[in-house]
Amino acid sequence: MEQQIYLFGLSHKTAAIEIREKFALNGFEPLSHGLMEDQGPVQEALVLSTCNRVEILCVSSEVKEAVQDKALTAWAEFCGQDRDTLEKHVYFYSGLEAVKHLFSVAASLDSMVLGEPQILGQLKDAYRKAVQEKTAGVIINRLLHKSFSAAKRIRTETAVSSSAVSISYAAVELAKKIFGELSDQKAMLIGAGEMAELAALHLLNSGLKDIMVANRTPARAQELAQRFNGQAMCMEKMLENLPQADIVISSTGASGIIISAAQVREILKKRKHRPIFFIDIAVPRDIDARVNMLDNVYLYDIDDLKEVVEENLAGRREEAARAAEIVDIEVEKFSDWLRALDLSPTIVDLLNRGEILARRELRKSLRSLGPDVSADTTRVVEQMALSLVRKLYHEPIVFLKRRAREEGSAQKFIDLARRIFNLDDEQVPPDAHQNRKRNNP
């Protein structure tokens, strides 16, 4: 039976975090943990294990049941868990469905946060490991390379990975729209909730250097200020220091408004009307909504930010539909290659290619012989060109046929022949050589 691609997995879509934790495959090696063995059903394997998904990709010439049995047993045993539990949550794809799934994963179309970029790096790590452990063969090599290039194509041709999709990051993007570079800006945290902390971290990562922390409990203010290398103060000093702050992130548990529009008007005068960006993530709100009406003051509350994020996510989902089309095209291309790994299409391709070349050269030669060539000469030259090509390709074809009769190694040579004679008309990227070096240390 010809080789088939199988994929088994658990992801955030099918299994809760507790299950994914139990069945994590960090450190799993197909060769030493019983997935691949001599004469076993699995010929190639790759294991991907992240906090949101655990997947085993195999290539096998056996039927699904045999491979599934092997894979799930090895998986459950490695994790010291019950196989039935695993079976309840695991999903399964084979053939082109598996290819499509892998391409979608690589392009982050199957991620919890659509379009997040980490997954591609994790997949590359998994592939590097498979190459090092020599569990990746012709098909997995090709499949993974194609999934990386498909992901790259999707990232450049669609906007699926652009724009902020977390509240704290959206706040930073807005701050950049107002202030440009953040390196000269000063921020103040009022209250110290988790989200405020996250926003502060994002601000620091974007170049902001100066942070003040005002909090009801001085110890907590001190602790946070130390972490951000900033300045702590008690709540009573907050208003006094507010004119220094360009970005204010408020998240206190106060029951009413703590900064009024009149106060902000005073602050603006002290600041010589330099702009202020208020981010009010407290519920109930800390800052009077009317301050947004003042010139040079921008106020976003939690709902506004959620809306921005929602819009960005909606934009990403729209883009995901376009990305899915690209995945389909790439799967189609891969399937052509996979089909050509059989012997007969390769022979046909090889001979066709030869004939095309022969006829092209024939046209050139006839042209240089001039218009007065007799029909006989034309026929003789044509026969010579065509038979030369057939003779040239005869030995490689015989070689491939002989290998095809021996189990296992045919595909490797067919793939090689297709590449040597460039039967798939591939554009070789200029850095292909470096890539190969990196992947085969």
Add this chain to the structure above:
Amino acid sequence: MLSFRILDFFIAVLYLSGALSFLLGLIYSSKKTQDKSVLLTIIGFGLHSLDLILKYALGIGEILTQSQFYISLLAWSFLLIYFFLWWRLKLKFLSITAAPLALLIFSGSLAISPTTLPVPGFLQGLWFGLHIGTLFITMALLAMGFGAGLAYLHLDRKIKFKAKLSNVSRDLPSLHTFDRANHLAVIIGFPLYTVGVLSGFIWAAFTWKTIFTWDPKEVATVFIWFIFAWLFHRRVSGAWKGKKPAKMVILLFILSLASFIGINFFIETHHSLRP
């Protein structure tokens, strides 16, 4: 003369393609196209400088008495200021006003027939040079401030009212950058404008032996000067930032453009550039 006609035509084509390709680059958010547009504009500007220098050096038809020369010089000053802002503020974005305005004014200079101006004798003097140079540069600064002001108001509105930041806005520089462009236009523009107006009066004192003649151009200029002075004061004292100065510069630019086109071409005045 024909060779100058051809050169002028080339310059106009370069400015046109610069302006169009910047717009295209913005719409399709392609940095490459935008860079190309800047390159086209730079080449156009180089040729334009050459054109002006040659015309002046060859003294073709007593160049300083021709209205065409001044209008061409005005277009040139627009781009000079734009390149300056680009260099200081990295504000490539202002191509969106610079290139089309330069194109418009430059083609305007080609459209009017080369007529001789009734220019009084003291022409080559310091005062006249100061008068023309400073006022043209101020005009160009105001034009940049105008573009920056429109962009500021647009972006400010979008952020204030939590509108979806579309593609174009995402590529827009920050509010801060636009406000700095406005700041420069006012801080540099007002002193230059003042020098321009004063040198005009001094020149008039020499030429006509009187300072103020209630000429429509003079009245309009003094009116604009008062508004400009007020804006300058508010900006320097720190009382105004952002929206208000943006709106004021937009107003000032429209007024000076109206004064330039309306008065210099359509009203009887001793500033007339009418053919």
